[in-house]
Amino acid sequence: MKINQLLHKIPHGAVVTTAWLASHGVTSDQARKLASAGWLQRVGHGAYCQSGESLGWESAIFALQTSNDTELPSLWPGGQTALALQGFVHYLPMGERTTHLYGNEAARLPRWVSDAEWAGQMVLHSEKGLPAQLPGSFTDYAPAGRAFSLRVSTPERAILEWIAVTSNELLFSSELVDTFDGLNTLRPRRLQALLEGCRSVRTKRAFMVLARHARHAWYGRLELGQLDFGKGKRQLCQSGKLDREFHVTVPEAFLYAD
Structure with missing residues (x-):
């Protein structure tokens, strides 16, 4: 392949792997010869970019998501990071910004990512009972x-x-509760499919308590009878009271009111 053709195929601002x-x-x-000649820049073991590129954490995620042929990503920005990217989290905790990634049990961050100062701090969580193949899981995000x-x-x-x-200690923190207040445009059908496929009883019960408290219109359109909330009582708060609808101990302000 001609050098110009290759450089044209590497997206601006991206890191690419040897794969x-x-x-x-x-x-x-x-690739090593192109790096020695100054056409490519090596950013770590098996990872390159065009020479002189300004890189960020998104550059690394592009490399990781395009290094395999599978339709589903092996890891992805999720949680509060995905919400922030889509305009749902309007403030971030004090201190250094952390990119929250999620992936299957086998997902690992290569050393070149962990060592890259330009990629910032990243934390990789397991999918925690939310399989990646659930419908409505992913959307495309184009970094500026x-x-x-x-x-x-x-x-x-x-x-x-x-x-x-x-953690239970932070489930009812202002950060999560305030975020819920802004989630008025969630799609109930997509939520329904994700909740039905979610294998974590704790996640589903906590979500329901927080969603009910936020009083968004989509909450009333969820079909709770189709969801498996498990059996028995769960404690989400040390000094709370039992919520009779979802059988979890929560702060009194979040109780179901008849």
Whole structure:
């Protein structure tokens, strides 16, 4: 392949792996030679970008999502990161921004990603009872100033992911509760499918309590009778009271009122 053709195929601002290069007719040896000649820049073991590119965490995710042939991504931006990207989280916790990634049990971050200062801090969570193949899980997100898009969690999936990895102590924090107040445009059909496929009873019960408290119109359109909430009582709050509808201990302000 001619050098100009290759450089034209690498999206602006993206990192590509040797697997991606091989799929475009460039061997590892050729990639090393292109890097030595200054056409490519090596950013880590098996990872390259065009020389002189400004990189960010999105650049790394592009490389990871395009390094396999599967239709579903092996890892993806989810939880509060996906909600923030789509305009649903209007403030972030104090301190360094963290990119929250989710993936299947086998997903790992390569060392070149973990070591890359330009990628910032990343945390990889397991899917926590939310299989990636559930309908309505992903949407495309095009980062500003980049010539590529990423697969990220839909808002409906992202809020469930965030709940799944949040400790009981923080479930009813202002960060989550305030975010719920802004989720008035969630799609009930998509939520229904995700909730029916979710295997975490804790995630489903906590979501329901928070959603009911937010009083959005879509909550009334969920078919609760189709959902498996498990059996027995669960404690989501140390000094709370029992919610009679979902059988969880919650702060008194979140109780179901007859």
